Amino acid sequence: MIDPYFNENDILLRNTIRDFVEREILPNASKYDLNEEFPSDVISKVSDMGLFKLGIDENFGGVAGSNMHLAIVTEELARGCASTAVIYASHLSLCAKYIDKFGSDKQKALYLPKLVTASTLGALALTEPDAGSDVAAIKTLLTDTDGGFLINGSKHFITNAKEAGVIIVVASRDPSLGYKGLETFILESPCEGLTITPQTGKLGIRASSTCELNFNNVFIPSVNRIGEAGRGFHMTMEVLDIGRILIAAQSVGIAQMALDASLKYSKQRRAFGNSISDFQAIQIMLANMATEIEAARLLTYRSAVLSDYNQPFETEASMAKLFASKVAVESANQAIQIHGGAGYFAPNVAERLYRDAKVTEIYEGTSEIQRILIARSLLNR
Numbered sequence: 598m599i600d601p602y603f604n605e606n607d608i609l610l611r612n613t614i615r616d617f618v619e620r621e622i623l624p625n626a627s628k629y630d631l632n633e634e635f636p637s638d639v640i641s642k643v644s645d646m647g648l649f650k651l652g653i654d655e656n657f658g659g660v661a662g663s664n665m666h667l668a669i670v671t672e673e674l675a676r677g678c679a680s681t682a683v684i685y686a687s688h689l690s691l692c693a694k695y696i697d698k699f700g701s702d703k704q705k706a707l708y709l710p711k712l713v714t715a716s717t718l719g720a721l722a723l724t725e726p727d728a729g730s731d732v733a734a735i736k737t738l739l740t741d742t743d744g745g746f747l748i749n750g751s752k753h754f755i756t757n758a759k760e761a762g763v764i765i766v767v768a769s770r771d772p773s774l775g776y777k778g779l780e781t782f783i784l785e786s787p788c789e790g791l792t793i794t795p796q797t798g799k800l801g802i803r804a805s806s807t808c809e810l811n812f813n814n815v816f817i818p819s820v821n822r823i824g825e826a827g828r829g830f831h832m833t834m835e836v837l838d839i840g841r842i843l844i845a846a847q848s849v850g851i852a853q854m855a856l857d858a859s860l861k862y863s864k865q866r867r868a869f870g871n872s873i874s875d876f877q878a879i880q881i882m883l884a885n886m887a888t889e890i891e892a893a894r895l896l897t898y899r900s901a902v903l904s905d906y907n908q909p910f911e912t913e914a915s916m917a918k919l920f921a922s923k924v925a926v927e928s929a930n931q932a933i934q935i936h937g938g939a940g941y942f943a944p945n946v947a948e949r950l951y952r953d954a955k956v957t958e959i960y961e962g963t964s965e966i967q968r969i970l971i972a973r974s975l976l977n978r
Protein backbone atom coordinates (compact mmCIF):
# COMPACT_ATOMS: atom_id res chain seq x y z
CA MET A 598 0.00 0.00 0.00
CA ILE A 599 1.34 3.46 -0.86
CA ASP A 600 1.59 5.81 2.08
CA PRO A 601 1.24 9.48 1.09
CA TYR A 602 3.50 10.67 3.90
CA PHE A 603 5.87 7.79 4.69
CA ASN A 604 8.70 6.40 2.60
CA GLU A 605 10.27 3.01 3.33
CA ASN A 606 12.74 4.45 5.84
CA ASP A 607 9.98 6.24 7.73
CA ILE A 608 8.00 3.01 7.93
CA LEU A 609 11.05 1.12 9.14
CA LEU A 610 11.67 3.78 11.79
CA ARG A 611 8.05 3.69 12.95
CA ASN A 612 7.95 -0.11 13.13
CA THR A 613 11.26 -0.27 14.97
CA ILE A 614 10.11 2.24 17.58
CA ARG A 615 6.71 0.54 17.86
CA ASP A 616 8.35 -2.83 18.62
CA PHE A 617 10.68 -1.18 21.11
CA VAL A 618 7.77 0.56 22.85
CA GLU A 619 5.77 -2.68 23.12
CA ARG A 620 8.77 -4.53 24.51
CA GLU A 621 10.56 -1.99 26.68
CA ILE A 622 8.18 0.85 27.55
CA LEU A 623 4.59 -0.34 27.85
CA PRO A 624 5.19 -3.04 30.48
CA ASN A 625 6.47 -0.53 33.07
CA ALA A 626 4.74 2.72 32.03
CA SER A 627 2.08 2.48 34.75
CA LYS A 628 4.63 1.70 37.44
CA TYR A 629 6.68 4.81 36.67
CA ASP A 630 3.53 6.92 36.43
CA LEU A 631 2.05 5.77 39.72
CA ASN A 632 5.38 6.12 41.58
CA GLU A 633 6.13 9.52 39.96
CA GLU A 634 9.48 7.93 39.10
CA PHE A 635 11.77 9.17 36.34
CA PRO A 636 12.23 6.27 33.88
CA SER A 637 16.05 6.37 33.78
CA ASP A 638 16.43 2.87 32.33
CA VAL A 639 13.97 3.67 29.53
CA ILE A 640 15.80 6.89 28.68
CA SER A 641 19.11 4.95 28.51
CA LYS A 642 17.51 2.48 26.11
CA VAL A 643 16.10 5.33 23.98
CA SER A 644 19.63 6.71 23.91
CA ASP A 645 21.10 3.29 23.00
CA MET A 646 18.83 3.31 19.96
CA GLY A 647 20.44 6.59 18.88
CA LEU A 648 17.16 8.49 19.00
CA PHE A 649 18.61 11.53 20.78
CA LYS A 650 20.93 12.06 17.80
CA LEU A 651 18.14 12.59 15.29
CA GLY A 652 18.35 15.87 13.42
CA ILE A 653 21.49 17.08 15.21
CA ASP A 654 24.56 18.19 13.23
CA GLU A 655 26.62 15.13 12.26
CA ASN A 656 29.86 17.03 13.02
CA PHE A 657 28.86 17.03 16.68
CA GLY A 658 27.69 13.44 17.02
CA GLY A 659 24.21 13.72 15.52
CA VAL A 660 22.64 11.86 12.61
CA ALA A 661 20.49 13.09 9.75
CA GLY A 662 16.85 13.27 10.74
CA SER A 663 13.90 15.39 9.69
CA ASN A 664 11.16 16.93 11.80
CA MET A 665 8.96 14.21 10.34
CA HIS A 666 11.30 11.62 11.90
CA LEU A 667 11.09 13.40 15.25
CA ALA A 668 7.31 13.42 14.99
CA ILE A 669 7.23 9.69 14.21
CA VAL A 670 9.46 8.88 17.19
CA THR A 671 7.55 11.16 19.56
CA GLU A 672 4.18 9.74 18.49
CA GLU A 673 5.32 6.15 18.99
CA LEU A 674 6.95 6.87 22.35
CA ALA A 675 3.78 8.64 23.52
CA ARG A 676 1.70 5.65 22.49
CA GLY A 677 3.56 3.70 25.16
CA CYS A 678 4.29 6.42 27.71
CA ALA A 679 3.47 10.11 27.37
CA SER A 680 6.04 10.96 30.07
CA THR A 681 8.85 9.36 28.06
CA ALA A 682 7.68 11.30 25.00
CA VAL A 683 7.81 14.65 26.79
CA ILE A 684 11.20 13.91 28.36
CA TYR A 685 12.44 13.06 24.85
CA ALA A 686 10.85 16.04 23.09
CA SER A 687 11.88 18.58 25.75
CA HIS A 688 15.47 17.35 25.70
CA LEU A 689 15.79 17.17 21.93
CA SER A 690 13.57 19.88 20.47
CA LEU A 691 13.76 22.50 23.24
CA CYS A 692 17.40 22.13 24.31
CA ALA A 693 19.66 20.16 21.93
CA LYS A 694 18.03 21.62 18.81
CA TYR A 695 18.19 25.11 20.32
CA ILE A 696 21.98 24.80 20.56
CA ASP A 697 22.19 23.01 17.20
CA LYS A 698 20.27 25.79 15.45
CA PHE A 699 21.50 28.92 17.20
CA GLY A 700 24.63 27.99 19.17
CA SER A 701 28.21 28.90 18.20
CA ASP A 702 30.54 26.15 16.97
CA LYS A 703 32.26 26.28 20.36
CA GLN A 704 28.95 25.78 22.18
CA LYS A 705 27.98 22.96 19.84
CA ALA A 706 31.35 21.22 20.32
CA LEU A 707 31.04 21.50 24.09
CA TYR A 708 27.40 20.50 24.60
CA LEU A 709 25.99 18.56 21.66
CA PRO A 710 28.18 15.42 22.03
CA LYS A 711 26.83 15.00 25.59
CA LEU A 712 23.25 15.78 24.60
CA VAL A 713 23.12 13.36 21.66
CA THR A 714 23.88 10.45 23.96
CA ALA A 715 21.66 11.87 26.72
CA SER A 716 24.59 11.33 29.10
CA THR A 717 23.55 14.89 29.98
CA LEU A 718 19.85 15.66 29.83
CA GLY A 719 18.59 19.02 28.54
CA ALA A 720 15.81 21.44 29.49
CA LEU A 721 14.45 24.83 28.48
CA ALA A 722 13.56 27.27 31.29
CA LEU A 723 11.19 29.88 29.90
CA THR A 724 8.03 29.95 32.05
CA GLU A 725 7.87 31.99 35.27
CA PRO A 726 5.23 32.40 37.93
CA ASP A 727 4.19 35.73 36.34
CA ALA A 728 5.07 34.91 32.74
CA GLY A 729 3.48 31.87 31.09
CA SER A 730 1.49 32.58 27.94
CA ASP A 731 2.85 36.13 28.12
CA VAL A 732 6.52 35.38 27.51
CA ALA A 733 7.36 39.08 27.15
CA ALA A 734 6.55 39.51 30.87
CA ILE A 735 9.67 37.53 31.90
CA LYS A 736 11.29 39.12 34.96
CA THR A 737 14.29 36.85 35.55
CA LEU A 738 17.00 39.45 35.35
CA LEU A 739 20.42 39.33 33.74
CA THR A 740 23.10 41.83 34.59
CA ASP A 741 26.59 42.21 33.18
CA THR A 742 29.53 41.26 35.34
CA ASP A 743 33.24 40.53 34.80
CA GLY A 744 33.52 37.77 32.18
CA GLY A 745 29.81 37.15 31.88
CA PHE A 746 26.40 37.64 33.41
CA LEU A 747 24.59 37.23 36.70
CA ILE A 748 21.07 35.78 36.68
CA ASN A 749 18.50 36.46 39.41
CA GLY A 750 14.87 35.37 39.50
CA SER A 751 12.78 32.23 39.24
CA LYS A 752 11.19 29.82 36.76
CA HIS A 753 8.58 27.13 37.24
CA PHE A 754 7.06 24.11 35.49
CA ILE A 755 10.41 23.22 33.88
CA THR A 756 10.47 19.69 32.42
CA ASN A 757 13.66 17.63 32.95
CA ALA A 758 15.26 20.33 35.15
CA LYS A 759 16.04 17.95 38.03
CA GLU A 760 17.96 15.55 35.78
CA ALA A 761 19.35 18.12 33.34
CA GLY A 762 23.03 19.02 33.10
CA VAL A 763 22.29 21.65 30.46
CA ILE A 764 19.48 24.17 30.92
CA ILE A 765 18.70 26.89 28.41
CA VAL A 766 17.58 29.91 30.40
CA VAL A 767 15.65 32.84 28.97
CA ALA A 768 16.23 36.06 30.95
CA SER A 769 15.61 39.76 30.52
CA ARG A 770 18.14 42.56 30.46
CA ASP A 771 15.36 45.03 31.24
CA PRO A 772 11.77 43.85 31.84
CA SER A 773 10.44 47.24 30.67
CA LEU A 774 11.71 46.33 27.15
CA GLY A 775 9.30 43.35 26.97
CA TYR A 776 10.23 40.72 24.39
CA LYS A 777 13.04 42.92 23.03
CA GLY A 778 14.97 42.59 26.30
CA LEU A 779 15.12 38.77 26.25
CA GLU A 780 18.38 36.83 25.89
CA THR A 781 19.16 33.13 26.19
CA PHE A 782 22.00 31.33 27.93
CA ILE A 783 23.37 27.86 28.37
CA LEU A 784 23.54 27.06 32.05
CA GLU A 785 25.42 24.05 33.38
CA SER A 786 23.56 22.47 36.25
CA PRO A 787 24.12 22.07 39.16
CA CYS A 788 25.89 25.36 39.87
CA GLU A 789 26.34 27.87 42.65
CA GLY A 790 23.26 29.98 43.35
CA LEU A 791 20.85 27.68 41.51
CA THR A 792 18.18 25.85 43.54
CA ILE A 793 16.00 23.26 41.80
CA THR A 794 12.85 22.09 43.55
CA PRO A 795 10.70 19.31 42.03
CA GLN A 796 7.00 20.16 41.69
CA THR A 797 5.26 16.88 42.47
CA GLY A 798 1.58 15.94 42.41
CA LYS A 799 0.95 16.42 38.68
CA LEU A 800 -2.31 15.14 37.18
CA GLY A 801 -0.51 13.33 34.35
CA ILE A 802 2.89 12.72 32.72
CA ARG A 803 3.92 11.92 36.27
CA ALA A 804 7.09 10.02 35.34
CA SER A 805 8.58 13.21 33.92
CA SER A 806 10.04 15.71 36.37
CA THR A 807 8.75 19.28 36.51
CA CYS A 808 10.64 21.78 38.63
CA GLU A 809 10.87 25.24 40.07
CA LEU A 810 14.21 27.00 39.57
CA ASN A 811 15.55 29.82 41.74
CA PHE A 812 18.53 31.85 40.58
CA ASN A 813 20.51 33.77 43.17
CA ASN A 814 23.42 35.57 41.48
CA VAL A 815 24.03 32.61 39.17
CA PHE A 816 27.12 33.29 37.06
CA ILE A 817 27.06 32.47 33.36
CA PRO A 818 30.23 33.08 31.31
CA SER A 819 29.85 35.38 28.29
CA VAL A 820 30.70 32.50 25.90
CA ASN A 821 27.46 30.81 27.02
CA ARG A 822 25.10 33.41 25.62
CA ILE A 823 23.27 31.98 22.61
CA GLY A 824 23.07 34.30 19.62
CA GLU A 825 23.06 38.05 19.74
CA ALA A 826 21.59 40.27 22.45
CA GLY A 827 17.92 41.03 21.77
CA ARG A 828 17.35 37.84 19.72
CA GLY A 829 16.25 35.69 22.65
CA PHE A 830 12.52 35.99 22.01
CA HIS A 831 12.71 35.22 18.28
CA MET A 832 15.03 32.26 18.72
CA THR A 833 12.83 30.81 21.45
CA MET A 834 9.65 31.23 19.39
CA GLU A 835 11.31 29.45 16.45
CA VAL A 836 12.23 26.56 18.72
CA LEU A 837 8.69 26.41 20.12
CA ASP A 838 7.21 26.31 16.60
CA ILE A 839 8.94 22.96 16.01
CA GLY A 840 8.18 21.95 19.60
CA ARG A 841 4.48 22.31 18.84
CA ILE A 842 4.72 19.75 16.04
CA LEU A 843 6.10 17.32 18.59
CA ILE A 844 3.37 18.06 21.14
CA ALA A 845 0.86 17.40 18.35
CA ALA A 846 2.68 14.11 17.71
CA GLN A 847 2.61 13.30 21.42
CA SER A 848 -1.16 13.94 21.38
CA VAL A 849 -1.63 11.62 18.41
CA GLY A 850 0.33 8.88 20.20
CA ILE A 851 -1.82 9.22 23.33
CA ALA A 852 -5.01 9.15 21.24
CA GLN A 853 -3.81 6.14 19.24
CA MET A 854 -3.21 4.12 22.39
CA ALA A 855 -6.67 5.15 23.63
CA LEU A 856 -8.11 3.65 20.45
CA ASP A 857 -5.89 0.54 20.49
CA ALA A 858 -6.80 -0.22 24.11
CA SER A 859 -10.49 0.41 23.41
CA LEU A 860 -10.53 -1.91 20.38
CA LYS A 861 -8.88 -4.67 22.38
CA TYR A 862 -11.13 -4.29 25.42
CA SER A 863 -14.36 -3.92 23.45
CA LYS A 864 -13.74 -7.28 21.75
CA GLN A 865 -13.00 -9.02 25.07
CA ARG A 866 -15.66 -7.49 27.30
CA ARG A 867 -19.05 -9.18 27.23
CA ALA A 868 -22.43 -7.74 28.22
CA PHE A 869 -25.95 -8.98 27.50
CA GLY A 870 -24.44 -12.08 25.90
CA ASN A 871 -22.38 -10.11 23.35
CA SER A 872 -18.98 -8.53 23.02
CA ILE A 873 -19.55 -4.85 23.69
CA SER A 874 -17.93 -4.21 20.26
CA ASP A 875 -21.17 -5.64 18.79
CA PHE A 876 -23.08 -2.64 20.14
CA GLN A 877 -23.49 0.21 17.74
CA ALA A 878 -23.01 2.80 20.49
CA ILE A 879 -19.49 1.43 21.07
CA GLN A 880 -18.78 1.16 17.34
CA ILE A 881 -19.70 4.83 16.86
CA MET A 882 -17.21 5.85 19.54
CA LEU A 883 -14.50 3.70 17.93
CA ALA A 884 -15.26 5.06 14.46
CA ASN A 885 -15.22 8.67 15.65
CA MET A 886 -11.96 8.16 17.51
CA ALA A 887 -10.26 6.53 14.52
CA THR A 888 -11.40 9.27 12.13
CA GLU A 889 -10.35 12.13 14.37
CA ILE A 890 -6.99 10.53 15.16
CA GLU A 891 -6.28 10.15 11.46
CA ALA A 892 -7.17 13.82 10.88
CA ALA A 893 -4.92 14.89 13.78
CA ARG A 894 -2.09 12.73 12.44
CA LEU A 895 -2.38 14.23 8.96
CA LEU A 896 -2.30 17.79 10.34
CA THR A 897 0.77 16.85 12.37
CA TYR A 898 2.60 15.26 9.44
CA ARG A 899 1.65 18.16 7.19
CA SER A 900 3.24 20.70 9.50
CA ALA A 901 6.32 18.47 9.89
CA VAL A 902 6.72 18.04 6.13
CA LEU A 903 6.25 21.77 5.50
CA SER A 904 8.95 22.58 8.06
CA ASP A 905 11.26 19.98 6.50
CA TYR A 906 10.82 21.64 3.10
CA ASN A 907 11.55 25.05 4.65
CA GLN A 908 8.06 26.24 3.86
CA PRO A 909 6.02 28.39 6.25
CA PHE A 910 4.64 25.90 8.77
CA GLU A 911 4.02 27.90 11.95
CA THR A 912 0.26 28.29 11.53
CA GLU A 913 -0.05 24.65 10.48
CA ALA A 914 1.92 23.62 13.59
CA SER A 915 -0.49 25.63 15.76
CA MET A 916 -3.46 24.01 14.00
CA ALA A 917 -1.94 20.56 14.47
CA LYS A 918 -1.30 21.14 18.18
CA LEU A 919 -4.73 22.70 18.76
CA PHE A 920 -6.58 19.88 17.02
CA ALA A 921 -4.45 16.92 18.07
CA SER A 922 -4.48 17.89 21.75
CA LYS A 923 -8.28 18.11 21.67
CA VAL A 924 -8.41 14.70 19.99
CA ALA A 925 -6.10 13.26 22.67
CA VAL A 926 -8.35 14.54 25.47
CA GLU A 927 -11.54 13.35 23.75
CA SER A 928 -10.12 9.97 22.76
CA ALA A 929 -8.90 9.30 26.30
CA ASN A 930 -12.35 10.26 27.58
CA GLN A 931 -14.02 7.85 25.15
CA ALA A 932 -11.53 5.14 26.10
CA ILE A 933 -12.65 5.37 29.73
CA GLN A 934 -16.28 5.26 28.60
CA ILE A 935 -15.64 2.10 26.59
CA HIS A 936 -13.76 0.51 29.50
CA GLY A 937 -16.62 1.35 31.87
CA GLY A 938 -15.76 1.19 35.58
CA ALA A 939 -12.57 -0.77 34.84
CA GLY A 940 -11.20 2.27 33.01
CA TYR A 941 -11.69 4.47 36.04
CA PHE A 942 -9.10 2.68 38.19
CA ALA A 943 -5.31 2.70 37.99
CA PRO A 944 -3.34 0.99 36.59
CA ASN A 945 -5.79 0.72 33.70
CA VAL A 946 -4.20 2.30 30.62
CA ALA A 947 -7.33 4.38 29.89
CA GLU A 948 -7.07 6.00 33.32
CA ARG A 949 -3.44 6.96 32.67
CA LEU A 950 -4.15 8.30 29.18
CA TYR A 951 -7.02 10.42 30.49
CA ARG A 952 -4.66 12.11 32.95
CA ASP A 953 -1.75 12.33 30.49
CA ALA A 954 -3.79 13.87 27.67
CA LYS A 955 -4.80 17.09 29.39
CA VAL A 956 -1.39 18.74 29.50
CA THR A 957 -1.12 18.69 25.71
CA GLU A 958 -3.74 21.48 25.71
CA ILE A 959 -1.56 23.52 28.07
CA TYR A 960 2.17 23.31 27.48
CA GLU A 961 4.15 24.90 24.64
CA GLY A 962 1.28 27.37 24.19
CA THR A 963 -2.25 26.73 25.47
CA SER A 964 -5.11 26.04 23.06
CA GLU A 965 -6.26 29.64 23.51
CA ILE A 966 -2.83 30.90 22.46
CA GLN A 967 -2.82 28.55 19.41
CA ARG A 968 -6.18 30.03 18.34
CA ILE A 969 -4.76 33.55 18.73
CA LEU A 970 -1.76 32.61 16.56
CA ILE A 971 -3.95 30.99 13.90
CA ALA A 972 -6.38 33.92 13.81
CA ARG A 973 -3.53 36.42 13.66
CA SER A 974 -2.07 34.64 10.67
CA LEU A 975 -5.48 34.44 8.94
CA LEU A 976 -6.14 38.12 9.45
CA ASN A 977 -2.66 39.15 8.33
CA ARG A 978 -2.96 37.21 5.09
Ligand SMILES: Cc1cc2nc3c(=O)[nH]c(=O)nc-3n(C[C@H](O)[C@H](O)[C@H](O)COP(=O)(O)OP(=O)(O)OC[C@H]3O[C@@H](n4cnc5c(N)ncnc54)[C@H](O)[C@@H]3O)c2cc1C
Pocket residue numbers: 687720721722723724726728729730731753754755756757799802807956959960961962963964965966969
Ligand atom coordinates in the same frame (compact mmCIF):
# COMPACT_ATOMS: atom_id res chain seq x y z
C1 LIG B 1 3.67 19.62 33.05
C2 LIG B 1 4.17 20.90 32.48
C3 LIG B 1 5.44 20.94 31.92
C4 LIG B 1 5.94 22.16 31.43
N1 LIG B 1 7.22 22.20 30.91
C5 LIG B 1 7.77 23.41 30.61
C6 LIG B 1 9.16 23.52 30.23
O1 LIG B 1 9.88 22.52 30.10
N2 LIG B 1 9.68 24.77 30.03
C7 LIG B 1 8.93 25.89 30.16
O2 LIG B 1 9.47 26.98 30.00
N3 LIG B 1 7.61 25.81 30.47
C8 LIG B 1 7.01 24.62 30.70
N4 LIG B 1 5.68 24.53 31.06
C9 LIG B 1 4.90 25.76 31.14
C10 LIG B 1 3.82 25.88 30.08
O3 LIG B 1 4.36 26.14 28.83
C11 LIG B 1 2.85 26.97 30.59
O4 LIG B 1 2.15 26.41 31.68
C12 LIG B 1 1.89 27.43 29.51
O5 LIG B 1 2.56 28.16 28.51
C13 LIG B 1 0.76 28.32 30.09
O6 LIG B 1 1.26 29.31 30.92
P1 LIG B 1 0.64 29.50 32.38
O7 LIG B 1 0.62 28.19 33.06
O8 LIG B 1 1.36 30.60 33.06
O9 LIG B 1 -0.86 29.92 32.13
P2 LIG B 1 -1.40 31.41 31.91
O10 LIG B 1 -0.59 32.09 30.87
O11 LIG B 1 -1.54 32.05 33.23
O12 LIG B 1 -2.85 31.11 31.32
C14 LIG B 1 -3.97 30.80 32.15
C15 LIG B 1 -5.20 30.72 31.24
O13 LIG B 1 -5.41 31.99 30.60
C16 LIG B 1 -5.43 31.82 29.19
N5 LIG B 1 -4.84 32.99 28.54
C17 LIG B 1 -3.65 33.60 28.79
N6 LIG B 1 -3.46 34.63 27.97
C18 LIG B 1 -4.54 34.68 27.16
C19 LIG B 1 -4.95 35.54 26.09
N7 LIG B 1 -4.18 36.54 25.63
N8 LIG B 1 -6.14 35.29 25.49
C20 LIG B 1 -6.93 34.26 25.91
N9 LIG B 1 -6.61 33.42 26.91
C21 LIG B 1 -5.43 33.65 27.52
C22 LIG B 1 -4.60 30.56 28.93
O14 LIG B 1 -4.92 30.00 27.67
C23 LIG B 1 -5.04 29.70 30.11
O15 LIG B 1 -6.29 29.13 29.81
C24 LIG B 1 5.14 23.32 31.49
C25 LIG B 1 3.85 23.26 32.02
C26 LIG B 1 3.36 22.08 32.51
C27 LIG B 1 1.97 22.04 33.09
